[in-house]
Amino acid sequence: MLKQGSPKVTKMNVYPIAGYDSPTLTLSGCHAPFFTRNIVVLEDETGNRGIGEIHGGEAITNMLESYISFVVGQEIADYRNVITSIRKNGASMTGNDGEGLQELDLKNLKFVVQAEAAVECAMLDLLGKFLNKPMCALLGDGQQREEVEVLGYLFYIADPMKTDLPYRIETDLKDDWDCVRRQETLTPEGMVKQAKALEARYGFKNFKVKGGVLKGTEEMEAVDALHEAFPHARINIDPNGAWSLAEAIDLCKDRLETISYVEDPCGPESGFSSREIMNEFKTATRHQVATNMIATNWRQFYHALNSKAVDIVLADPHFWTLNGSVRMAQVLNDWGMTWGSHSNNHFDITLATFAQCAAAAPGNITPIDTHWIWQDGQELCDDTIKIQDGVIKVTDKPGLGIEINMDKLMEAHGLYLSMDPKYRDRDDAIAMQYFIKDWTFDSKKPCFVR
Numbered sequence: 001m002l003k004q005g006s007p008k009v010t011k012m013n014v015y016p017i018a019g020y021d022s023p024t025l026t027l028s029g030c031h032a033p034f035f036t037r038n039i040v041v042l043e044d045e046t047g048n049r050g051i052g053e054i055h056g057g058e059a060i061t062n063m064l065e066s067y068i069s070f071v072v073g074q075e076i077a078d079y080r081n082v083i084t085s086i087r088k089n090g091a092s093m094t095g096n097d098g099e100g101l102q103e104l105d106l107k108n109l110k111f112v113v114q115a116e117a118a119v120e121c122a123m124l125d126l127l128g129k130f131l132n133k134p135m136c137a138l139l140g141d142g143q144q145r146e147e148v149e150v151l152g153y154l155f156y157i158a159d160p161m162k163t164d165l166p167y168r169i170e171t172d173l174k175d176d177w178d179c180v181r182r183q184e185t186l187t188p189e190g191m192v193k194q195a196k197a198l199e200a201r202y203g204f205k206n207f208k209v210k211g212g213v214l215k216g217t218e219e220m221e222a223v224d225a226l227h228e229a230f231p232h233a234r235i236n237i238d239p240n241g242a243w244s245l246a247e248a249i250d251l252c253k254d255r256l257e258t259i260s261y262v263e264d265p266c267g268p269e270s271g272f273s274s275r276e277i278m279n280e281f282k283t284a285t286r287h288q289v290a291t292n293m294i295a296t297n298w299r300q301f302y303h304a305l306n307s308k309a310v311d312i313v314l315a316d317p318h319f320w321t322l323n324g325s326v327r328m329a330q331v332l333n334d335w336g337m338t339w340g341s342h343s344n345n346h347f348d349i350t351l352a353t354f355a356q357c358a359a360a361a362p363g364n365i366t367p368i369d370t371h372w373i374w375q376d377g378q379e380l381c382d383d384t385i386k387i388q389d390g391v392i393k394v395t396d397k398p399g400l401g402i403e404i405n406m407d408k409l410m411e412a413h414g415l416y417l418s419m420d421p422k423y424r425d426r427d428d429a430i431a432m433q434y435f436i437k438d439w440t441f442d443s444k445k446p447c448f449v450r
Helices: 058-066 076-089 099-103 106-111 116-131 176-180 188-202 216-229 245-252 274-285 298-306 322-334 348-360 406-418
Strands: 009-020 034-044 049-055 147-149 152-154 207-210 235-238 259-263 289-291 312-314 338-340 391-393
Touching: 009 058, 009 116, 009 406, 034 058, 034 116, 034 406, 049 058, 049 116, 049 348, 076 116, 116 322, 147 348, 152 188, 176 188, 188 207, 188 216, 207 216, 216 235, 216 245, 245 259, 245 274, 259 312, 274 289, 322 338, 322 348
Parallel strands: 152 207, 207 235, 235 259, 259 289, 289 312, 312 338
Antiparallel strands: 009 034, 034 049, 147 391
């Protein structure tokens, strides 16, 4: 008897694209006026399309294009074997192995991003459509929840008018958020205003402050102001390891009622690794500690676990792959730890991917990060999922639950082709040098502390 298999992939296209960003600030400098991503679009024998999104940059574009021969002609149900073949035989990044994230410079993200995750996502999207199941039902132990809580991600913002760079200026202002996300924000009052605008549009109940910008004492003033304005909110801060151990302890030791968890408060120093230093921070302050810097793969996680350095692993599916992120959630749940997801600037495909992975993650997960709020209005899909009342309602549509709009995709691809090539690979020092002459990255100095 003939056995009928799943549809085969007939076409794979890779589209490097660009979107607009605000001059938001991190330890690595100032976001450029554009951010870039790579989109994978697959077609199968039935005519269905599957989509995936991953970080930008020409190196990742080239890797994805090298995967085409491993994907086309394969059954969508064999996606695990396809990903295994890519890992064994496909192109990969050489040089820096990603350990630079221990002393974060965002230029190094391309060394930890698993580009094959975009292929995995697109094939799972097709498989979900073939089986008429949402993607979360195909991951791990299946769907675990019907809604996913999301953090309001707060950033300090530089003044775009102090540059001659083509930052987007909102003209059709729907609400306060459209206004404040493009305006200079460097004070506690400005951060509270930002949070209130986010609460009004998206209903966020919890917030995260991206630190590593001002002096630690100033950033804690913002945390205190947020706590006063939102006394019932969970508030955390992420300085990307910019603080010394002594400074981190001093800043956080009396704030157990203010901060829900601290993300990567300190990095390596005095001959000790980030894992050893963060263990000392935990012991001294009793804070829960999260990371997306010292446990970005399984080997690193093993040592972070042995060092008792973290409680929460923010397992971005683009670092771990979708199955890897959910597998991490299963392990953490079994061991009494907590899963969450970090993010970078992204379009609505990634928002849907994060929601599907979080829906499949077991246990009491932490609210997930998303940069989508900073890109809202630049959709690639017609049926973009919404954040309302601080949560994403998980769709029962098959696959990712969204469909690509090819006209919007090609518009974003056209922007990528027209932009200055220096912005195609991320380098936040370019814009930062408008604010501090000859600025260079220093993992131990917040970007405005020179």
